[in-house]
Amino acid sequence: MKDNLNLLVVGSGGREHAIAKKLLESSHVEHVYVAPGNIGMESEGISTVAIEETDFDALKGFVYDHGIEWTFVGPEDALCAGIVDSFRKDGLKIFGPDKEAARLEGSKDFALEFMEKHHVPTAKYSTFRSSEDAISGLEKFEEPVVIKADGLAGGKGVVIAKTKAEAEEEIKTMFRKGQEQIVLEEFLSGDEYSMFVVIGEEDYRILPMAQDHKRAYDRDEGPNTGGMGAYSPLPQLSESDYERMVEEVVEPTINGLRKAEFNYIGLIYIGMILTGQGPKVIEYNVRLGDPETQVVLPRIDSDFAELVDAAINGNPLPEVKQTENAVIGVVLAAEGYPKSPVKGHKLPELEESGDISIDYANVAGEFPNVTANGGRLLTAIATAETIEDAQQKIYRYLEEHEFDKCFYRKDIGYKATGKRF
Template identity: 60%
Template sequence: MKKEFKVLVVGSGGREHAICKSLLQSQGVEKVYCAPGNVGMKADGIEVVDIPELDFDNLKHFVKKNSIAWTFVGPEDALVAGIVNSFKEENLKIFGPDAIAAQLEGSKDTALQFMQTYHVPTAKFASYSTVKDALLGLQQFDLPVVIKADGLAAGKGVTIAQNKKQAEMVIRELFTGDQSKVVLEEFLDGPEYSLFVVVNSKNYRILPVAQDHKRAYDLDKGPNTGGMGAYSPVPQLAKNDYQLMLRDVVEPSIKGLREAKLNYCGILYIGLILTSKGPKVIEYNVRLGDPETQVVLPRLKNDFAELISACVNNEELPKISISEKACLGVVVAAEGYPQNPIKGQKLPDFSTSEGIEVDYANVNGDLAALKGNGGRLLTVLSKGKTIEEAQRNVYGYLKEKAFENCFYRKDIGRRATKRAY
């Protein structure tokens, strides 16, 4: 097949690096641009474009000037800010939900109201617009209680308060910021899973299931983060439990999108917990997850660009074909993440060895001398016949590297393998 079209990916992190790599492997894709991207992407032949992800006018100008077939939006902030609406006003093809549909991630309250309306199982919840009401509402919830900032918080706007004093302090802190609404939820106990659904108005397809590790430190200690590592498949998830997720969560979620007449051409990410009473949704996201994308896309046998093209052009989506191989990724983060990450540390040479890939995120400098730029710096990943093999490969590789002012969890995949490093 002739390489005949060019695509643009919006974003700059490890997720976008993984998306770009998958698109580059397509038979039909001639060139992949990423705006703003990061310098580490250049190692894989991705063309980095210096346009911020919220600069819609310059992004559209670039798309028209370079005859881009379609644009794939990675991060949630651009979607919530209405990049899809902006592009469609000028008849430019784009992969992602519009601003109204993106409120499923942009507002926790909107998402929970949607779940309630369309009978998607979730936690008991209530939303409050003042400190006084939230503190009073706290009496209606058992401890521990989950407290969420209503708006976008890059995966870090959730606190599980263990006692009343902590809960009151978190509520007061949230309202002293720019939050106009805070959501309280009952705490759900059980393993957490990530499901990604590619959706257009014709049909939907489910990508491989993954599990990520949100807490900063080993054994799920420390603060919530955007994610410290992930793996796929999830061998401990029983087939009948997975079927329940499809029947009780995915089907009513998609039905709800249709009935609400939401303009949805993109990814619906469903974060769920398998409780003793069945699967319950803890959040919707309106884009691929990070770091789950890094381990999900390598398991796709499909031509990823063909799948996205079909979605963007509102055609019937091809059936998903998944590799039997497992994939595991470990995030290397800057010391101090997520509260006060250190910047500017020299990174070791990550020239990939056989069976190892690196997806870059917050790095700068040049390819020969990369430096950390705060937060999650990169993801090291490997495929294997089993999760154990992929886990061994990644940690064996990381052990050989000397890090300065960085850290990573030593137990990614522990729930599947019972092993840590």
């Protein structure tokens, strides 16, 4: 791997903040730019670039002008829009799957067909192109029913309808809002787990496991969100269940990607439910997740930039070493999130220390005087020897600050510790 590298990360949220920080840890990396980034990143030696994620020509121009070695794509929108195809057409190195492979996230129906074809365990499902057909199709499913918008929805396109009557209303609403296709799925019972896999030309590496908390409020109540917090490692996940995940889910997924001949040099997120029958996939994402990235990357005790560089250049992937420490991240969201978050209110100055860090997302202003500029504003992250210690540390830290017109869950990590704050 070369030295003194200039790298570009595409994206603007907490995930991209965490990625840029991790890449900067490498002895091979001189500078990391993030386009468009956010104001909170600039406090840590990360340069933000005022170019939108889907302005491919401007991004490529920046790469040429600034001697960028390779580009790391954070968000799904750019991947599904074909940023990898555009860069590779011009001979530029980039980390992420091409547009065809990105359909694994861009279309729920496409992903489910892929799983079915390649024998990846998942839920029973049916796809519908009209409200009438979907409502008729409800008779095939028991309550509760999972309803998914087929396209990208920022983690908010899934509804778990407790009754058939509620499902009917949700179906009508989705089609009324312009959905051309929806998917109905059986509800899977069990704990949900997040697995991230780096895929090279010939091999793959699994990153530390995490568990996300998707519901807006404590005790897993309220609407689905893009994620309200996460933690790693997972003491409740047995070694035998982990091995089943690798054997029954990861390996057939990777084999399926090879057989489909996708141009897939990048990351895949596999969201799984550990059911009584074993692990079953509920979704694929074609990139790192948010807020899991903020707790997974700090647990990597090897050079993440070397891993990405090897994948991009077709070299054997180095092993991924993990720290023994535990990491927990709690998302601070604006009041009204996920439907109508308020904006413009000032956030308190948040001090960082060796074991407390902040990854910023939807914020504006001038650091450290930042204001809310969207739904999920930042992730506060604590590192400690155990999940229990990290959980106590992060909530003690958050309780020391007053947050106006904001909220956060007070039970992130409870499935590992049994504790709520």
